[in-house]
Amino acid sequence: MSVRYYFYKILHVTLLMGLLWLLLAIGVVVAIQWYFIPQLPSIERLREVRLQVPLQIYTKDGLFIAEYGEQHRIPIAVEQMPELLIKALLATEDSSFYVHSGVDLKGLFRAVFNLLKTGRKQQGGSTITMQVARNFFLSRKRTFSRKFNEILLAFKIDEGLSKNEILELYLNKIYLGHRAYGVGAAAQVYYGKSLFDLSLAQWAMLAGLPKAPSTNNPLTNPKRALERRNYVLRRMLTLKYISQEAYETAINAPLTAKRQKRAGGVEALYVAEMVRSFLLDKFGSEITYTHGYKVFTTIDSHLQKTANSALRNALFTYDQRHGFKGVLDHVSIPKDLSDVDKWAHDILQKYRSEGNLVPSLVLNVKTKSVTAYNQKAGQFKIVWDDISWARRYINDRKRGRSLKSAKSVLKRGDIIMAHFIKSEEKERWALSQVPEAEGALVSINSNNGAIIALVGGFDYYHSKFNRVTQALRQPGSSFKPFIYSAALAKGWSDSSRILDAPLSFRVGRKRWSPHNSSHKYYGWTTLRKALTHSFNVSAVRLLNKIGVKYTVKHITQFGFDPARIPKNLTMTLGTGELTPLELASGYAVFANGGFRVKPYFIDRIEDVNGKVILSANPLTICRQCPPEILTPSGLQFDILAPETICTQTPRYAPQIISTRNAYMMSSMLKDVITAGTGRRSKLQREDIAGKTGTTNDLRDAWFAGYSPDIVTTTWVGFDKPRSLGRHEYGGKVALPMWAEFMSVALDGQPVKSFPKPPDL
Numbered sequence: 001m002s003v004r005y006y007f008y009k010i011l012h013v014t015l016l017m018g019l020l021w022l023l024l025a026i027g028v029v030v031a032i033q034w035y036f037i038p039q040l041p042s043i044e045r046l047r048e049v050r051l052q053v054p055l056q057i058y059t060k061d062g063l064f065i066a067e068y069g070e071q072h073r074i075p076i077a078v079e080q081m082p083e084l085l086i087k088a089l090l091a092t093e094d095s096s097f098y099v100h101s102g103v104d105l106k107g108l109f110r111a112v113f114n115l116l117k118t119g120r121k122q123q124g125g126s127t128i129t130m131q132v133a134r135n136f137f138l139s140r141k142r143t144f145s146r147k148f149n150e151i152l153l154a155f156k157i158d159e160g161l162s163k164n165e166i167l168e169l170y171l172n173k174i175y176l177g178h179r180a181y182g183v184g185a186a187a188q189v190y191y192g193k194s195l196f197d198l199s200l201a202q203w204a205m206l207a208g209l210p211k212a213p214s215t216n217n218p219l220t221n222p223k224r225a226l227e228r229r230n231y232v233l234r235r236m237l238t239l240k241y242i243s244q245e246a247y248e249t250a251i252n253a254p255l256t257a258k259r260q261k262r263a264g265g266v267e268a269l270y271v272a273e274m275v276r277s278f279l280l281d282k283f284g285s286e287i288t289y290t291h292g293y294k295v296f297t298t299i300d301s302h303l304q305k306t307a308n309s310a311l312r313n314a315l316f317t318y319d320q321r322h323g324f325k326g327v328l329d330h331v332s333i334p335k336d337l338s339d340v341d342k343w344a345h346d347i348l349q350k351y352r353s354e355g356n357l358v359p360s361l362v363l364n365v366k367t368k369s370v371t372a373y374n375q376k377a378g379q380f381k382i383v384w385d386d387i388s389w390a391r392r393y394i395n396d397r398k399r400g401r402s403l404k405s406a407k408s409v410l411k412r413g414d415i416i417m418a419h420f421i422k423s424e425e426k427e428r429w430a431l432s433q434v435p436e437a438e439g440a441l442v443s444i445n446s447n448n449g450a451i452i453a454l455v456g457g458f459d460y461y462h463s464k465f466n467r468v469t470q471a472l473r474q475p476g477s478s479f480k481p482f483i484y485s486a487a488l489a490k491g492w493s494d495s496s497r498i499l500d501a502p503l504s505f506r507v508g509r510k511r512w513s514p515h516n517s518s519h520k521y522y523g524w525t526t527l528r529k530a531l532t533h534s535f536n537v538s539a540v541r542l543l544n545k546i547g548v549k550y551t552v553k554h555i556t557q558f559g560f561d562p563a564r565i566p567k568n569l570t571m572t573l574g575t576g577e578l579t580p581l582e583l584a585s586g587y588a589v590f591a592n593g594g595f596r597v598k599p600y601f602i603d604r605i606e607d608v609n610g611k612v613i614l615s616a617n618p619l620t621i622c623r624q625c626p627p628e629i630l631t632p633s634g635l636q637f638d639i640l641a642p643e644t645i646c647t648q649t650p651r652y653a654p655q656i657i658s659t660r661n662a663y664m665m666s667s668m669l670k671d672v673i674t675a676g677t678g679r680r681s682k683l684q685r686e687d688i689a690g691k692t693g694t695t696n697d698l699r700d701a702w703f704a705g706y707s708p709d710i711v712t713t714t715w716v717g718f719d720k721p722r723s724l725g726r727h728e729y730g731g732k733v734a735l736p737m738w739a740e741f742m743s744v745a746l747d748g749q750p751v752k753s754f755p756k757p758p759d760l
Contacts, residue, residue: 051075051172052181053292053608055279057272059301060603064265066272069289074184075608076195078168084200084242085183086167088207091235094128097167101158103127103151128170130154131210135173176209177217190218192260200246201253204232218257226255266301267308270456270466274601292608298450298601298616306744307441307453311714312355314737315435315458316419318716322725323393323400325433328359329415344373348415354434355459357417365412367405370431374418377429382418386430396725434458438719440467440580441737443712443745446588448618449597451581452710453741465719472564472577473717476730477534477677478693478702479574481665482586483543484531486554488661490546494528494668498545500538505569514540514573517694517729528668532676534692539572557656558586559596574693583704584713590669590689591706593755594662595621595653600639617641619653623755627655659757666754669705677731678703681739687751688742692730697723701733708752710745714738 054069078086090097126134133153157166176186186206187195198206208228209217218225230251237247275295279288328351337343344361351359360374368384390409392400403409410416410431419432435458443453456466465471487496500522504513516522516536522529530538543551548567556562565576585599597619605614618639669689672678677692690705700717701724714737717724724733 050291052290054290055276055288055293055295057275057295057297059266059268059299059304060296061301062296063301065268065297065299066276068272068276070179071181071290072179072185072189073172073181073292074188074195075172075182075292076184078164078171081171081183082196082198082203085195085198085203085207086171087239087241088200088204088232088236089171089210090128091239091241092207092232093131093210095235095239097128098163100127101155103130103154103158127154129158129166132166132170132173133157135170174210175213176206177213178219189260190257199250199253200242201229201233201250202256204236204250205229205255205257208232218255219259222255222257225257266299266304267460268297268299268304268454269460270468271297271299271304271451271454271601273460273464273466274454274469278602293613294606294608294610296603296606298445298452298603299454300452303443303453303741303745304455306741307443307455308356310737310740311439311441311455312419312458313740314714314716314733315437315439316432317736318437318724318728318733319433319435320389321728322396324390324409324431325393325436327410327414327416330411331361331413331415333361333363333413341373341378345375348373348375351415352461354417354462355419357419357432357434360416360418360429362410362412362414362416365407365410367407370406370410372416372418372429377420380418380429382429382431386421386428390431396723434462436718437716437724438463438467439717439734439737440471440715441712441741442468442580442584443710443741444581444584444588444597444599446591446597446706446709446711447621449585449588449599450603450616450618451599451601453712453745454601463719467715467719468580471579471715471719473579473700473715473721474574474576474695475578475583475702475704476574476693476695476700477536477539478583478691478704478730479576479578480531480534480539480572481590481669481691482555482558482560483539483551483572484527484668485590485657485661485665486551487527487542487546488664489554489657490550492527492542492546494526494664496527497524498527498530498538498542499523500525500530500535500541503537503541512570514569528671531668531691532671534672534677536573540569543569543572557596558589560586574695580713580715583702584711587690587704587706587713588711589657590662590665591708591711591754592621592653592662593623593659594655594657595619596656597621597653598639602640605640614640614642617651619651622650622652623659625652659755660760663754663756663760673705677729678705678735680731680735681705681742683739683743683746685746685751687753688746689754690738692735694730698725698728699723701728701730703730703734703738705738705742707742707746707749708754710742712738712741712745714741 051073052069052071053073053075054067054071056067057065059065130151172182175181178189180186180189183206184195186209187193187198191198191202205218205225208225208231215221216224216228233247233250236242237244275297331347340363348359348361353359358374358376360372362370362372363379364371370382370387371379372382373379384406387406388403391402394400417432417434418429421428421430438457440457441453441455442451444451454468456468457463502513502521504511514536521537522535525535525538548569548571552562552565552567555565560578560582564578565571581599589596600616600618603616604612607613616639666689669691672691673681673688678690687707688705690703693702699721700715702715704713706712714734716733
């Protein structure tokens, strides 16, 4: 065989193999073009993608209350993102992002070579575009088929979207640890700041998170996070994204990330839960938790803070009258501690704050003072005045002897609850305990029903039961004004006389004889005096004269459920059941001159772009409107409506009692404040009215009171009803809470007259 023969033979084989490879390449291209690519998701889905943004709830004046949703995210347009943050991410994740066509072939070949060399599949060669493809469309399983689809999809994304569009999707989508999705949320989670307020070192920290966000973040593993941050900074310096001076400053910056609480917020979690439940019913969970709605409630942040303080102070005051139930726990403090504060800090980690009570460790006890430590204040002192109340609790009616020394109740190593007291005289810490009794406070605008403050209990995390809206309790004498209103509607007046004398009725085989709380009788008296001093017998006799059937029909107009109103004479003593919100709504009729408004708690709802999609369109009071349009049928509607409808369709509150009736009731209830059972309020104003309420065996203590514009109801009792103890009447237990709140709510407000009929 000649050389020529072998040459042609080799050439023939080479051409044949080349042809086969060409046909194979064409086949692969055709397969990709006509089979694989058509099966890939449409890029239009990325253009229309809706990132999951949690529900956020605010007060009316814009203070943060709560957030609901699995993914904490704050979407930010790429044009608005800090340039150095983008460079930090590109430096560590994809430095050739603006050059390649979605896939970095060099990086990909490097990953393939590593696979052939080590025999192990490892994450590598992924560009930002490939990560977008994986995060939005593919699973995270490390398989060859997924990687192949990822590469194809990256080419398709790069062809269909601009680089900035891809980068914006990436920066807002990536998971960065601790429920933070996207760089905007991560800035809040780790630093409690806006993304734009961070330093170069902090941006570099965020840029280092995508590789291992769950394990290498600065909260979980500070050491690894710091190493990763410094790597990002070195890459930025190498690529000349930053100067040597900027690098030196950033590389030496301390680690400043820490667990953050949302700044500037207000405690109103009972309100937040009301909003969440409402939206779930209206929109369902998918929309509620992911569409980024911002709900602005009707809550006034200043008054909400006042309400929280008023309720807790009232419960503390009541609780201290009944004695100390003991310390939370006791630990042995080693004698040779070099750093007692650090040791105490670690010990207190397992004890939870409740309300404004902070777990504290007793370090030293003297006769008239205690030194303690907590995580909020460090070491602090409790003086005798804030310890001496802690006589031993025996039961709700009895407590132990007066204390002579702090050592008789506390010792070194005790775990106690303490709360901070801030007054005009001084600031101090006091010995306290979690009250067993509970309370509720709700305040509404009497002219439109907007709830301006609401506290459903001592601490939401201790008990999520909302006593304002869910607790059905007997209102006691706070229900009497509605009986008296029925009497006025039937022709009686405030000066009409009624006999306060022993009374007895046959009920089945027994006899029922109502009596006054004083166990005295006062003879002939006016309706005004009987209501002012809350005479029970007079009220029962009055109801008997005007008739139960007539009275039930009258008081159901106030919004009370007739099924929960007893159809007998005990009705006047408040033996039915209602919630504090229902009672406040009823009293609003007296405050505004006879109109029934509908309570509501959402002012407006904005979408993720800040556009108002629903706004409150509540009932409004029209004093000049003809009677035919002021009917109770107007109550059957949804207060929230589209913004355009709110400006075009006024809805009028029905007038359910005459202005004369409402004015006379307010006049009589003003006397309760100045001379009757509500005189403990000590508010020196002429435009407030209200009524105390106490039920049988002192199980419930109430005060419902109002000015012409604000109605507030307060309640104190045990969740499992039992007596509050001797002499624990509404005027002693619930009224101080009301007075503390209203003194702030009315501070600086001019005295205002209640609506008065022109012919009075």
